[in-house]
Amino acid sequence: MPSLIDAWRHRPTHHKVWALALPMILSNLSVPLVALVDSAVVGHLPHAHQLGAVAVGGMLYTLIVGILGFLRMGTTGFAAQAAGRGDGGALRQVLLQGLLLAFGLALLLGLLAVPFSGLALGMMTPSAALDDLTREFFHIRLFGLPAALANFALVGWFLGNQNARAPLAILLTTNLLNAALSVLFVLGLEWGVAGAARAAVLAEWSGALLGLALSRGALRRHPGRIDWPALRRWANWRPLLAVNRDIFIRSLALQGVFFLLTVQGARLGDATVAANALLLNGLLVTAYALDGLAHAMEALCGHAIGARDRLALRRALVVTGLWAVLGSLAFSALFLFGGRLFIGMQSDIAEVRAVAYVYLPYLAALPPLAVVSYLLDGLFIGATRAREMRDAMLIAVVLALPIGWWLQALGNHGLWLAFLCFMLIRGLSLGAFAWQLQRRDGWFGQ
Incomplete structure (x- = not known):
């Protein structure tokens, strides 16, 4: 615990994180x-x-x-x-x-x-x-x-x-x-x-x-x-192509999840699929903002691994991670207390609004679950370990699909619960891979 507190108190790391994150947040939002x-x-x-x-x-x-x-x-x-x-x-x-x-x-x-x-x-x-x-x-x-x-x-x-x-x-x-x-x-x-x-x-x-x-x-x-x-x-060429291959597979799997989410929502009616689209826009806004911190994680962790600097790696993980968690909680509060305004700004169709309001708690729960995978993706990208990213994504898809099938009777509630489970499993899988590497000092083993 003292080492975590010491890492958080290291002001130069805070400056490095925000020097990288702020421009990327502005870039992403453009x-x-x-x-x-x-x-x-x-x-x-x-x-x-x-x-x-x-x-x-x-x-x-x-x-x-x-x-x-x-x-x-x-x-x-x-x-x-x-x-x-x-x-x-x-x-x-x-x-x-x-x-x-x-x-x-x-x-x-x-x-x-x-x-x-x-x-x-x-x-x-x-x-x-x-x-x-x-x-x-x-x-x-x-x-x-x-x-x-x-x-x-x-x-x-x-x-x-x-x-x-x-x-x-x-x-x-x-x-x-x-x-x-x-x-x-x-x-x-x-x-x-x-x-x-x-x-x-x-x-x-x-x-x-x-x-x-x-x-x-x-x-x-x-x-x-x-x-x-x-x-x-x-x-x-082999290392670069291998990393790109694994990230490509991971990206295809992720896009497949969003495709299935849209298809299943469409089967529940026009108002439901429209409401889900409005809610998922909240996820996109969150991702655009928090990705700035994930980009900082990529650069700082990759630099520390290249320099074989374990202290710099720990500081980058702690500072970037805690800022991202705080940001995700802020987004949760925004969607929980200002979600109706967020939905109202996107649509004036009463039926769609009414459906979206019902599922706002799921959107509010999403940022803290999603931020774990965003940050750990940044860590693995910086370490050029795309295989673990690919495997974690495939594990999440394979485990979430039967959950979604099992929860079909709950309609759109089941669909959102399955999506939240997918994001949770994705983060836990990445965390398990990261923990294994940390135990055997694998970040510096390449």
Whole structure:
């Protein structure tokens, strides 16, 4: 206990945590701005299918890009450990590998995306007008795919260097420029739906170019050389690819849970699925905010592991963890006492509001359960131990599915109880893996 108190009292660690967390919280909260602005701008065009095209095309693009978020997470851990060792050559190699992987995946997915979009639209059976405009919007957005994936690698690399200002600059530039260009192209130049897509592409490439420019300054502080012959050897790619593979599997499993939650809610009626969507928006707000602290955990723990500094690792865990727990309790209080206002701000449909009010206690219980998995994910990412993240997620899914089946008779109450159990099992599984590693001093065993 005294060691925990001593770690919490270490003021420099508090400063490091918030120097990383605050810019990332601001960056994360800027992300929803793009969809809101696109909807508001295109929503002023005369036809409903124009807004529908942006919504559907944007969803298809986000689905492709979203499952590749492992490019950021995988890059962060390796960069943090290289920075902790003071290895400038390894930092350059991690950045280059991340960018090469981003462009390679962009090329591969670009070839697969067109038939994928045709298959997805075929399943939706949209009107001819909506189908044509959606394809136009989606095909233009694909030109920004290399930049979007490069931004993942760049943001992860900067976080690994404990530099949160550069990701803030990249994400704010991308999102704010997208908003401004969307207004100009759609309403000013009257380019319609295609204008919204072009605005997004230009914004993504602007963010990527800014990130590359900022990386030059960061590399000057870490002298070193790239071992070019090493890049041609498979052994030097295997660790990064293995981590990204495991995070990819973990992300697919998590998206599957949310998909099942939506499907089961839809079977309970329109008002129920709409109410659940409003409640889950509360989870998203919580995740965007608390992820800033999880990002700080990734960078600080990865740096400590790279430097083999056990005291710095303990301090990072205690300070970041306690701040995140306090934040999660604040969100619980917000949803418990201000939940009706939160729901009312999102919808004025009386039936949907009434259903959502019933399930507000579940939303209030969610942040303290979810924060454990957010933080431990950050620890495992910093340690480049994605296998444990994957296994914990799969364990949670396998155990939560029969719970959900068993609670079906309780309707939406059963659905929310099963989701809370999923988040609890996920956190406990990650905690068990972390405890095992701690017992055998496994964080420093790689």
